[in-house]
Amino acid sequence: MGFLGEFxxxxxxxxxxxxxxxxxxxxxxxxxxxxxxxxxxxxxVGTIFEADFSNLYIRLSSxxxxxxxxxxxxxxxxxxxxxxxxTIVINFLILAFVIFLLVKGINxxxxxxxxxAAPPPGPSSTDKLLMExxxxxxxx
Numbered sequence: 001m002g003f004l005g006e007f008x009x010x011x012x013x014x015x016x017x018x019x020x021x022x023x024x025x026x027x028x029x030x031x032x033x034x035x036x037x038x039x040x041x042x043x044x045v046g047t048i049f050e051a052d053f054s055n056l057y058i059r060l061s062s063x064x065x066x067x068x069x070x071x072x073x074x075x076x077x078x079x080x081x082x083x084x085x086x087t088i089v090i091n092f093l094i095l096a097f098v099i100f101l102l103v104k105g106i107n108x109x110x111x112x113x114x115x116x117a118a119p120p121p122g123p124s125s126t127d128k129l130l131m132e133x134x135x136x137x138x139x140x
Contacts, residue, residue: 030095037091045090056083 010016042053055070061077073079123131 029098033095033098034091037087037094041090041094042087053083053087056086057081 046053057070057073058080059066059073059077060080064073064076064079068076070079070081070083074081
């Protein structure tokens with residue numbers, strides 16, 4: 001089998017195709033979660049804390065006037081922009097929690113499927129002995 005044949009065999013395997021589908025769906029799902037965090041959650045959190053997280057920063061230079069939006073402050077000098085980092089951390093926590101719930105759900109489905117597919121256990125040694133005694137008594 002040549003190189004192309006081996007590659008074709010590898011690429012057509014179910015695991016590779018499943019991985020490709022997972023990556024594509026994961027990318028789209030990541031964009032959805034990013035939008036949920038950016039457009040729905042962060043405005044609420046910003047309202048509660050009375051701050052726009054995207055504009056939270058610490059001036060690292062006295063040249064930067066106070067109260068500037070982040071982009072203007074970056075143009076004026078160095079800033080420690082921690083607001084965007086907080087947004088990304090919240091985004092990650094939500095995404096990790098949703099993935100945890102998905103994996104937990106899939107595992108519970110697998111457990112149910114395995115439990116349904118398992119054959120019932122055979123009679124115990126005590127049950128076998130009692131059946132033998134019963135059969136002997138019937139034979140007499």
